[in-house]
Each structure stands twice: as structure tokens, then as C-alpha cells.
Amino acid sequence: MRFRGIGGFAASTLVAGAILWSFMTTDVEFSRLLSAGPRIAEFLGRMFPPDPTVMREIMKGGAETLRIAILGSLGAVVLSAPLGILASETMVSPPLYRTVRTLLAFIRAIPLILVAMLMVGAVGLGPLPGIIAVAFHATGMLAKFYAEAIDGVSRAPIAALESAGAGPLARLRHAIWPQMAPVIARDTIFRFELNLRESLILGIVGAGGIGFYIQTYVRSFQYDKAASVTLAVIIMVVAIEAINVALRRRFA
Amino acid sequence: MSPAVQIDDLSFAHPGSDLPALERISLLVPTGESVALLGPSGAGKTTLLALLDGRLRGWQGRTSVLGASLDPDRPPLRARRPDTGFVFQEFALVERSTVLRNVLNGRLGRMSPLRALMGSSTSHDLETALAALADCGIADLAERRVDSLSGGQRQRVAIARCLAQEPRLILADEPVSSLDPARAAEVLTLLTGAARARGATALFSSHQPDLARRFAQRIVGISGGRIVFDVPTFDLSEEATANLYRDTARMPGVGLRAVS
Ligand SMILES: Nc1ncnc2c1ncn2[C@@H]1O[C@H](COP(=O)(O)OP(=O)(O)OP(=O)(O)O)[C@@H](O)[C@H]1O
Ligand SMILES: [Mg+2]
Numbered sequence: 065m066r067f068r069g070i071g072g073f074a075a076s077t078l079v080a081g082a083i084l085w086s087f088m089t090t091d092v093e094f095s096r097l098l099s100a101g102p103r104i105a106e107f108l109g110r111m112f113p114p115d116p117t118v119m120r121e122i123m124k125g126g127a128e129t130l131r132i133a134i135l136g137s138l139g140a141v142v143l144s145a146p147l148g149i150l151a152s153e154t155m156v157s158p159p160l161y162r163t164v165r166t167l168l169a170f171i172r173a174i175p176l177i178l179v180a181m182l183m184v185g186a187v188g189l190g191p192l193p194g195i196i197a198v199a200f201h202a203t204g205m206l207a208k209f210y211a212e213a214i215d216g217v218s219r220a221p222i223a224a225l226e227s228a229g230a231g232p233l234a235r236l237r238h239a240i241w242p243q244m245a246p247v248i249a250r251d252t253i254f255r256f257e258l259n260l261r262e263s264l265i266l267g268i269v270g271a272g273g274i275g276f277y278i279q280t281y282v283r284s285f286q287y288d289k290a291a292s293v294t295l296a297v298i299i300m301v302v303a304i305e306a307i308n309v310a311l312r313r314r315f316a
Numbered sequence: 317m318s319p320a321v322q323i324d325d326l327s328f329a330h331p332g333s334d335l336p337a338l339e340r341i342s343l344l345v346p347t348g349e350s351v352a353l354l355g356p357s358g359a360g361k362t363t364l365l366a367l368l369d370g371r372l373r374g375w376q377g378r379t380s381v382l383g384a385s386l387d388p389d390r391p392p393l394r395a396r397r398p399d400t401g402f403v404f405q406e407f408a409l410v411e412r413s414t415v416l417r418n419v420l421n422g423r424l425g426r427m428s429p430l431r432a433l434m435g436s437s438t439s440h441d442l443e444t445a446l447a448a449l450a451d452c453g454i455a456d457l458a459e460r461r462v463d464s465l466s467g468g469q470r471q472r473v474a475i476a477r478c479l480a481q482e483p484r485l486i487l488a489d490e491p492v493s494s495l496d497p498a499r500a501a502e503v504l505t506l507l508t509g510a511a512r513a514r515g516a517t518a519l520f521s522s523h524q525p526d527l528a529r530r531f532a533q534r535i536v537g538i539s540g541g542r543i544v545f546d547v548p549t550f551d552l553s554e555e556a557t558a559n560l561y562r563d564t565a566r567m568p569g570v571g572l573r574a575v576s
Contacts, residue, residue: 224408227369228481229397229425234432238421242412 111291118277118289122296125267125274129300132191132273133260136198140259141252143203148210155214165211171204176262180271191272198259198266205258209251217243246315253315257308264297274300318383320485320517321345321368326377328367337363338375339541345517345534350508352528353521355538356561361521362405364538365487368519369402382485398425401483403491403507403520407474411463415454415473418462419445422477448480451506467494475503479510486511488520492527500524504531525557 149155151164179201183193221239230238267275274297281290323343329336337360345351353361366372368381370392379386382399386392401422409418423441424432431437437445449455452472462470471494478486491507492500504520508531511518522528528535528549535552537545537560545556 218411220404220406220408221410223371224402224404224477225421225424227371227397227400227402228422228477229394230421230432231394231424231429234424234427234429237433237435238413238417238424239410242410242417246412 107287110285110287113288114291114295115286115288116292118281118292121277122274122293125277125293126296126300128191129263129266129273129275130260132194132198132263132266132271133256135195136202136263137252137256137259139195139199140202140206140255143199144207144210147203147207148214151207151211152214153211154217161211165208168204168208171200172208174201174204176201177265177269180266181269184270189270189272194263194266194271194273197271198263201262202255202259206251206255209255210248213244213247213251216247250312250315253308253311257304260304261301264300317347318380319344320347320349320382321519322378322380324378326367326375326379328363328372328375330363331374335541337541338367341377341538341541341543343536343543343546345519347517348512348515349534350511350518350532351520351534351536352532353519353536353538354523354525354528354557354560355521357523359538360541361538362489363541365402365489365519365521368485369400369487370397394425398481399484401478401481401486403474403478403486403488405489405493407470409462409470409473409477412461414458415460415462415465415476416445416449416458418473419448419476419480422448422480425481444482445476445480448476451479451510452476452503468496468499471495472503475507479507482514484514484516486516486518486520488518490521490523493523500527501530508532 147164147168151161151168153161155161156164176197180193180197183197187193187196217240221243222235225235225239263273263275265275267273267277268279270276274293277293278290278297281287281293321343322345323341326338326341327336328338341364353364355361363372367375367379368386370381370386373388373390375388381392382396384392384396410421413421417435420435420437420441423437423445427437427441446455446458449458452475454469454472454476457465457469457473462473465473471491475488475491478488486507488507492503495503504527507520508518510516520532529552532549534546534548536543537556539560544560545552547556
């Protein structure tokens with residue numbers, strides 16, 4: 065992209081100014097940066113070889129993360145179905161869908177980890193605050209996707225069925241649903257993948273799952289164990305992604 | 317017997333448009349007749365057919381279809397709707413459903429509400445749908461999804477859906493626009509033949525005067541929302557058709573509209 069004219073000049077000045085300001089006010093000690101190389105090497109050295117004895121903790125934490133993602137996603141689907149309808153242009157009046165869309169944008173703007181911390185404060189440690197946090201956070205995106213799926217439905221076949229004498233439920237079943245279902249399925253699977261990835265770190269704030277062990281081992285300088293858990297997380301993420309790619313192809 | 321379509325002094329403007337799409341139209345179509353609507357792009361053919369299908373609100377005049385008068389303020393009773401079948405210019409099929417499911421959709425108005433919702437057709441519904449598929453020459457496409465079909469194949473599905481509905485009045489909006497000349501003649505034979513076989517009435521629009529002559533007993537020329545001629549087919553002069561398209565080419569705006 066090329067900047068042109070006064071606006072372009074103003075934008076470049078602003079970007080340059082922001083970078084300079086960041087350097088000036090942040091205490092960047094280059095000496096610390098220089099010594100970082102050997103430190104990281106040492107850190108990695110202590111992580112190797114990963115300690116395989118934590119298999120039990122990995123299975124337990126991984127299963128809990130999976131449960132948080134599944135139940136959190138389920139909660140998000142349940143919340144998104146009505147909110148998606150209320151955020152859709154074709155189902156409700158402009159003041160209502162605009163209000164609901166603004167609300168969803170606010171929900172999306174709150175980071176998951178923040179919601180999780182608040183929930184831990186509200187309901188205590190464990191997977192429950194994680195589940196609630198995931199359900200709440202994911203609804204911000206999923207309800208918006210559902211609204212778009214509803215609005216993306218072509219009207220012509222609906223009118224055709226109405227012209228043939230089909231009632232509203234029959235139109236929903238045979239003209240609206242066939243158009244919407246694959247989009248909804250794809251969006252839900254996509255959001256589930258994000259939920260699983262994001263809930264891996266929930267344990268750090270005490271909201272359950274495998275992240276708890278990473279945090280525990282790093283704090284107690286057991287880097288070889290932390291390494292095993294991290295490896296397990298990487299394998300989980302890659303596996304989820306592979307499964308999702310395969311699933312999404314089915315709904316093309 | 318009451319005529320299939322009776323229109324008296326009908327005028328209509330689309331919402332948000334100052335220009336009337338139909339202006340002081342009067343038309344009588346006796347039961348059992350096949351009538352063609354000819355006219356340039358933007359003449360008002362689709363508008364007139366949609367109005368007869370009970371889909372437009374806020375028109376003036378008197379209109380009755382199959383002996384029941386239409387209400388300009390509300391849609392027709394659902395129970396009456398299956399009797400009027402419509403072939404949409406843009407097909408209006410459910411793209412992700414199979415051909416058979418789309419044709420069965422034409423029967424939804426004739427099923428019990430529960431069956432319609434569950435999509436559990438009776439054997440009679442299925443037979444009617446399969447017969448319509450066979451009539452349209454697409455029995456072998458029954459299990460294909462509509463989004464994998466060619467334009468001409470979709471057009472046949474749209475016609476099969478209308479026939480499966482077993483309407484007493486067939487309103488067909490350019491039903492052969494996507495077919496090659498031989499196929500077009502074949503499908504119009506089918507459409508008007510099916511209408512004649514069951515004593516139904518057919519009103520179809522077309523951009524092909526030669527086909528209109530071959531398949532309609534009467535031809536109605538429409539231009540700029542007005543009826544410019546309404547004659548038995550054998551009375552239609554070449555000159556009248558030529559004028560129909562020439563006149564509007566001079567009308568500002570109208571000649572510029574692309575054929576949809
Ligand atoms: N939904 C609409 N809103 C506003 N104006 C419309 C709408 N639909 C059609 N019109 C206008 O009404 C007039 C008649 O349109 P109509 O679609 O009935 O023409 P047509 O004879 O079917 O044309 P074609 O041969 O291109 O299908 C045109 O001037 C068109 O621009
Ligand atoms: Mg048209």
C-alpha cells in the first residue's frame with residue numbers, strides 16, 4: 065500500500081511518532097537482550113529431555129480442557145441460537161438487531177482470560193469458571209456468525225414455497241434450514257477449535273484444564289515436566305486442526 | 317364457469333418507485349386457454365404474473381383468480397395457493413437440496429402440516445413428483461443436488477416442481493429462457509400439454525414471439541406496464557410484434573435495462 069497526499073504524510077508521521085515514543089518510554093536495556101541468548105539456551109537445555117513421568121497429569125489435564133471446551137461450546141451454541149436470531153437483519157427490526165450486535169461486539173472485546181479471572185472470583189477454582197468463561201466469550205463471535213448465516217439465506221426459494229402453499233414451519237424446514245445448516249455446522253466447528261485452543265491456557269488463572277500443570281511446573285522450575293506438558297499441548301492443537309480441516313471439507 | 321383470470325383496470329407501482337409497473341390493465345383468460353405474454357425487458361411481465369400469484373400488495377383495481385377475488389392488502393388464503401403454480405424466471409430452487417426434494421417441495425401445500433414439516437411424503441406425493449420428473453425428462457437427475465446442475469437442467473426442475481403441485485392455473489415466467497430452441501419447444505409442449513390434459517389454464521411470458529405463436533392460443537403484448545394488444549394467435553401480425561419491441565426502445569430508461 066502507498067500513502068498519498070496530506071493524509072498519507074500525516075499517517076506516516078503518526079506511525080513514526082508512535083514507534084519513537086514506544087522506544088523512549090520503555091526501558092529497553094540492550095545488555096539484557098544480549099544476555100538473553102545464553103539464558104534461553106540454558107532454559108531449553110533444562111527442558112530437555114522432557115520428563116515422561118507426567119503422562120498421568122497430561123491425560124488428566126488434557127481431558128479436563130477437552131471437557132471445558134465441549135461444555136463451553138455447548139453453552140455458546142445454546143446462547144447463540146436466540147442471540148443470533150435477535151442479531152439478524154431478516155428476523156428483527158433495525159433498533160433491536162443493532163443493539164444486540166453492539167452487545168456482541170462488547171462481548172468479543174473482552175479477552176477470555178479476563179472473563180475467566182472474573183469467573184474464578186465469582187464461582188471459585190476449577191473447570192466450572194472455565195466453562196462459563198468459554199461459553200460467554202465464544203457467544204460474542206458465534207451469535208454474530210449465526211446471524212450472518214440467517215441473513216445469507218436466499219429469499220427466492222422461500223417465496224417459491226410460500227407460493228406453493230407451504231406453511232411457515234415447512235418453509236423453515238425445507239427452504240431456510242437446508243441453506244443454513246452447513247454454514248452453522250462449519251461455524252460451530254470453527255468456534256469449537258478456537259475454544260479448545262484458548263482453553264488450554266485457562267489453568268493459568270485457576271479455571272481448570274491442562275494449563276494448570278504448565279503453570280505449576282514452570283513456577284517450581286521443573287522445566288522438563290513443563291516441556292512434556294507443552295509438547296502435549298502442541299500435539300493436541302495440531303490434532304484438532306487436522307480433524308477440523310477434514311470436517312470442514314465435508315460441509316463445503 | 318368463471319374465467320381463470322379476470323383483471324379489471326389494474327394499476328400497480330413497486331414500493332419506492334414513482335413509475336407504475338402496471339397501468340390500467342384489463343385482461344380476461346378463460347379456463348383452459350394457453351396465453352402468452354410478450355413484451356420487452358421491464359415491460360411488467362414478471363410483475364403481472366407475481367400479482368396474479370398473490371405476492372404483491374397495494375395495487376388498485378379488481379382481480380380474481382380461479383373464481384376468488386384477490387385482496388390488495390393481504391396474501392391469498394394458504395388453502396388456495398396450491399391451485400396456482402408458478403415457474404420462476406430465476407428458478408428459485410433450494411440449491412443444496414436434491415432435485416427430487418425440490419420437486420416434492422411443490423407438494424408441500426397439498427400435504428398435511430405435520431407431513432410437510434417432517435418431509436414425509438405419501439406414496440401419492442412421491443408418485444406425482446416422479447411423474448413430473450419423468451415428464452420433464454430429468455428422472456435420472458432425481459438424486460443430484462441442484463447446485464451441480466446446468467441452467468437448462470435447473471429450468472426443468474423448476475417446471476417439474478410446478479407440475480408436481482398439480483395447479484389449475486400455471487403462471488410461468490419465461491419458462492424456457494435457458495433452453496436451446498429444440499429443448500424450449502419440447503418443454504413448452506410439455507407445459508401447455510400438461511395444462512390441456514388436466515383442463516388447466518396456462519399464462520406464460522416469453523421473449524420469443526415464434527414460440528408464443530406456436531404454443532399459445534392467444535397473445536398479449538405488454539409494454540411500459542400497459543397492454544398494447546390482446547389477440548388470438550392467428551390474428552397477430554408480424555408488424556404488431558415488431559412494433560412491440562421497437563416502441564419501447566425509444567422510451568427513456570427502459571431500453572437500457574439488461575435482459576435478466
Ligand atoms: N422489486 C422492485 N422494486 C422496484 N421496481 C421494480 C421491482 N421489480 C421490478 N421493478 C420495475 O418494474 C418494471 C417492470 O419489471 P418486470 O420485472 O415486471 O419486467 P419484465 O417484463 O418481467 O422484464 P424482463 O423481461 O426483463 O423479465 C421495471 O421498470 C422494473 O424496473
Ligand atoms: Mg421478468
